[in-house]
Amino acid sequence: METARNPDRTSVFLVDNGSLRPGATLNLRRVAAALGERTGMPVEARSLLHSNKVPAEELDGVPASTLGPAATWRAEEGITDMVVLPFFFGPSRALSGYLPERLGEVQAAHPGVRVRVASPLIDLQAPTDLRLARILRDGVAEQLRQLPAGSKPAVVLADHGSPIPEVTAVRNVLAGQLATLLEDQVRSVTPASMERREGDEYRFNEPLLENLLDEPGFNQGPVIVSMLFLSPGKHAGEGGDVVTICTEAESRNPGLETRITRLAGEHDGILAILADRLEEAIRGERYLLDLPAHGA
Helix, strand or coil: CCCCCCHHHEEEEEEECCCCCHHHHHHHHHHHHHHHHHHCCCEEEEECCCHHHCCHHHCCCCCCCEHHHHHHHHHHCCCCEEEEEECCCCCCHHHHHHHHHHHHHHHHHCCCCEEEECCCCCCCCCCCCCHHHHHHHHHHHHHHCCCCCCCCCEEEEEECCCCCHHHHHHHHHHHHHHHHHHHHHCCEEEEEECCCCCCHHHHHHCCEHHHHCCCCCCCCEEEEEEECCCCCCCCCCCCCHHHHHHHHHHHHCCCEEEEECCCHHHCCCHHHHHHHHHHHHHCCCCCCEEECCCCC
């Protein structure tokens, strides 16, 4: 099996899309530190965009930098192998488009650097893996325990929404897995997106959460919103868009009671999945992209 060419000259980056909210960067750093302890490899938390604009005083005094500059710094220090570990559920365009373009700029200046991008958390071409569905189940179970005995609420698995169907397919597969794990504890499990782009070509994101919560079967009684989000930010977490959508739905439907789970990325079980994705990429078993050194 293939291993990294220069183990002592390898950098590992845990990468998310980035947010202007400090909570996202702080969570990414928490996960990176825990993953480093688990694997025995230093793991740097770097976003693709935005996080470098967050004031350092909101990040425990430690300023954030994005992946591009961080990769350049490591190349200048003599690093020749880089592994990018996506903190993404599926194959976002940020991974297939922006990321290789940005890393290509680093390689142009440092042609001896090889970059391998690990698979995202869910790889639909790999053998079935129920670990993320179990994380979601744990979040729903926490809310079920707070309901009266015998309650069978509807569950909505909510994600952000994506311009590419491959990411929405991940949402839909997870909804099916979650329904199987919950069995008869709930009335139903339905996938929904927080938002979508205009146009019929993006209808695969439907239903939208705000519309679903007005429909019969979802506009009365308890409804558990299972959060397919990794970190708190503009959309998820306290004061985020999902909370606003649920609050407004409750105001339109007086009998509705929404209960929002904790975020999937705040569950410690995410570390085992990330550790496996990292090991698969380093050993060359499974990965999303391999950007060889120029001339290699």
